[in-house]
Amino acid sequence: MLVLITGCSSGIGLRMAVMLAKDEKQRYHVIATMRDLKRKDKLVEAAGDAYGKSLSLAVLDVCTDESVKQCINGIKDRHVDVLINNAGIGLVGPVESISIAEMKSVFETNFFGVIRMIKEVMPDMKKRRGGHIVVVSSVMGLQGVVFNDVYAASKFAMEGFCECLAVQLLKFNVTMSMIEPGPVHTEFESKMIQDVRQKEFPGADADTVNYFKNVYLPSSVDIFETLGQTPDDIVIEQGSSARFRNLTNPLYTPIVALKYADETGGLSVHAFYHMLFNLGPLMHVSMKAMQYLTCGCLRSRTVSPN
Numbered sequence: 546m547l548v549l550i551t552g553c554s555s556g557i558g559l560r561m562a563v564m565l566a567k568d569e570k571q572r573y574h575v576i577a578t579m580r581d582l583k584r585k586d587k588l589v590e591a592a593g594d595a596y597g598k599s600l601s602l603a604v605l606d607v608c609t610d611e612s613v614k615q616c617i618n619g620i621k622d623r624h625v626d627v628l629i630n631n632a633g634i635g636l637v638g639p640v641e642s643i644s645i646a647e648m649k650s651v652f653e654t655n656f657f658g659v660i661r662m663i664k665e666v667m668p669d670m671k672k673r674r675g676g677h678i679v680v681v682s683s684v685m686g687l688q689g690v691v692f693n694d695v696y697a698a699s700k701f702a703m704e705g706f707c708e709c710l711a712v713q714l715l716k717f718n719v720t721m722s723m724i725e726p727g728p729v730h731t732e733f734e735s736k737m738i739q740d741v742r743q744k745e746f747p748g749a750d751a752d753t754v755n756y757f758k759n760v761y762l763p764s765s766v767d768i769f770e771t772l773g774q775t776p777d778d779i780v781i782e783q784g785s786s787a788r789f790r791n792l793t794n795p796l797y798t799p800i801v802a803l804k805y806a807d808e809t810g811g812l813s814v815h816a817f818y819h820m821l822f823n824l825g826p827l828m829h830v831s832m833k834a835m836q837y838l839t840c841g842c843l844r845s846r847t848v849s850p851n
């Protein structure tokens with residue numbers, strides 16, 4: 546089975562590529578793609594013996610039509626059984642300080658990048674009446690989080706797009722799966738922290754910058770530390786049947802459920818407000834308690850590419 550994964554230079558994509566290439570039953574040949582092959586060393590090292598056998602590399606930038614076409618044309622008969630859309634970028638901060646160009650670049654990668662891949666691969670899957678399209682979305686594609694406005698919007702857009710497409714694709718025996726991780730310890734987190742450190746947030750008023758830097762950021766770091774999974778917690782266990790939605794961290798299920806419990810939306814908006822602005826220290830204690838009580842054993846839920 547040929548699996549193509551985008552964004553394999555680090556994080557979730559890298560681990561998915563390695564796990565599938567090292568599948569005990571040797572079911573997969575993985576084409577691990579990245580936009581710059583100079584970043585291949587970590588993947589090659591992690592793949593070990595699988596590199597050159599069940600794992601090969603290809604250049605692919607999801608933001609350019611030519612790169613996507615060239616990569617898919619380079620595959621024998623353009624035959625991809627499983628497409629894993631993993632490449633993505635984050636963006637946090639007060640909306641006033643983010644230019645429209647920066648916002649567009651998030652959508653260019655997280656939304657149009659995925660659509661570009663799907664448009665290139667899906668017609669052949671439909672013709673063959675078989676295939677699996679996986680999209681690494683986020684829990685923020687189901688529930689917005691303060692100061693992640695643009696990133697969450699890009700993932701919400703993806704969720705809406707895929708919800709529509711999944712129904713049509715069923716008719717062609719093509720499966721669609723969304724993976725919705727909560728926080729995961731990858732370069733994503735460090736890039737975000739580095740990016741925030743370098744920024745001055747022009748255009749945002751002092752109160753907003755203060756809430757972002759001194760209320761949101763510490764609580765975000767806290768959440769990463771307490772609830773953060775590793776890429777291995779998410780990555781792939783073979784054999785279970787494919788589901789459309791896959792919240793990889795079960796601790797987020799009640800948070801997502803909150804918005805459906807009250808159709809006015811008030812419950813989740815006010816709950817998030819209180820959690821951030823009024824209950825910061827209590828939330829810290831509860832998260833530690835939750836981590837202790839579950840011994841980390843509820844933290845992983847696996848996703849199958851089948």
Ligand SMILES: NC(=O)c1ccc[n+]([C@@H]2O[C@H](COP(=O)([O-])OP(=O)(O)OC[C@H]3O[C@@H](n4cnc5c(N)ncnc54)[C@H](OP(=O)(O)O)[C@@H]3O)[C@@H](O)[C@H]2O)c1
Binds near residue numbers: 581584631684
């Ligand atoms: N980490 C989290 O907390 C978290 C939570 C929920 C969802 N996610 C989602 O998980 C996915 C993977 O993120 P990660 O956590 O593994 O972060 P990561 O370590 O930063 O990996 C992101 C990958 O995407 C690649 N990429 C970025 N722009 C690209 C482009 N235009 N074309 C091709 N590849 C590109 C990066 O490649 P370069 O090396 O070239 O930059 C990198 O390999 C993303 O879609 C992200 O939104 C992450």
